[in-house]
Amino acid sequence: MTAAHRVDNDGLKLALVEDGAGPDVLLVHGLGSAAEMWDDVVADLADRFRCSRLDLRGHGASDRADRYLQSGYASDVAAALNHIGRPTVAVGHSLGGSAIAGVASEGHPLLHAAYIMDSTLVRRPGAQSTMTGVFVRIAEMLHEYQAAGRPVDDYVVWLASQPYPGGVTVGEAFTPERLWGRAESLSLVDVGAIEAAIAGYPDEPPCAPAFAVPTRVAGADPALGGSFTDGQLAGVLEHTPGLEFRRFEGVGHPMVMVQGFREPIVADVVEFLDRVFGGPLPRRHTVQSHD
Numbered sequence: 001m002t003a004a005h006r007v008d009n010d011g012l013k014l015a016l017v018e019d020g021a022g023p024d025v026l027l028v029h030g031l032g033s034a035a036e037m038w039d040d041v042v043a044d045l046a047d048r049f050r051c052s053r054l055d056l057r058g059h060g061a062s063d064r065a066d067r068y069l070q071s072g073y074a075s076d077v078a079a080a081l082n083h084i085g086r087p088t089v090a091v092g093h094s095l096g097g098s099a100i101a102g103v104a105s106e107g108h109p110l111l112h113a114a115y116i117m118d119s120t121l122v123r124r125p126g127a128q129s130t131m132t133g134v135f136v137r138i139a140e141m142l143h144e145y146q147a148a149g150r151p152v153d154d155y156v157v158w159l160a161s162q163p164y165p166g167g168v169t170v171g172e173a174f175t176p177e178r179l180w181g182r183a184e185s186l187s188l189v190d191v192g193a194i195e196a197a198i199a200g201y202p203d204e205p206p207c208a209p210a211f212a213v214p215t216r217v218a219g220a221d222p223a224l225g226g227s228f229t230d231g232q233l234a235g236v237l238e239h240t241p242g243l244e245f246r247r248f249e250g251v252g253h254p255m256v257m258v259q260g261f262r263e264p265i266v267a268d269v270v271e272f273l274d275r276v277f278g279g280p281l282p283r284r285h286t287v288q289s290h291d
Helices: 035-045 070-084 095-106 132-148 152-161 176-188 191-199 230-239 262-276
Strands: 003-009 012-019 024-028 050-054 088-093 111-117 215-219 244-247
Touching: 003 070, 012 035, 012 070, 024 035, 024 070, 024 095, 035 050, 035 176, 035 262, 050 070, 070 088, 070 095, 088 095, 088 262, 095 111, 111 262, 132 152, 132 176, 132 191, 152 176, 215 230, 215 262
Parallel strands: 024 050, 024 088, 088 111, 111 215, 215 244
Antiparallel strands: 003 012, 012 050
16 A cells, blocks of 8 residues: 655655655656656555665655755655665656756765666756756746646646657657656646756756766667756766666657556666676565555
8 A cells, every 4th residue: 555754854844755665666657747657656566575666855845945955855865765765776857857866966875876867967957958948948837837726637738739759749758647647746746846957946056976886878869859868877877887877769858657667667666676686586465545
């Protein structure tokens, strides 16, 4: 059954939900999403792993912050690891992967390994993300929709109409569950978090992480707007020569939200988890509730 927790991070209360049993996996969403983006992934993992899903500051059911910095998101991941209190593999998408990278570079004692999905890991202050155009459209929508108190259904309609690389719309590319979940998450996110990403976090130092734990990065297709480019890979390999890398052709930055791609990506995650936890784990029956 799902267990809900409130994690304190220096006065900010962070939402953390837990399903399943077994070795610990922490799942961290990307910008504008929330813990819900992992619902389908947890359904695949929770019969072998204890899966904790974190809402970063300003997202989902977590508190909003006065400022949004990469270092703040990394501290949220560290607080979640401290709350779990056991060796944990962190799995993060986009912003979540960047936050995990900050913790991994600092050598958190409970971070056992990291699996990162299409994150911008090498950063220069103020640099524009490959997703900046998307973030600008989202921020403009949020200022209008949140001020008017628009229902989630309106966010679904807006999101479904947005372009997805390859000549289709987001509504055509996403699974129905993730379309709704992403829209609901956008209705809750602090627009300040989106605007900080647009600005490129100019108040923070350059970053090129050195991972102190086993790490695999799964990159989306650069032709479809993937953030983890060949240049990103080269920059990380300078500091972590043993980094493992997988490129998933045919899918853009949203990765597991896109139809037909959750299964192969989760299979890669499971292969990585089995190896870092010492071998394939037996499945067990797990009753889950996402109420």
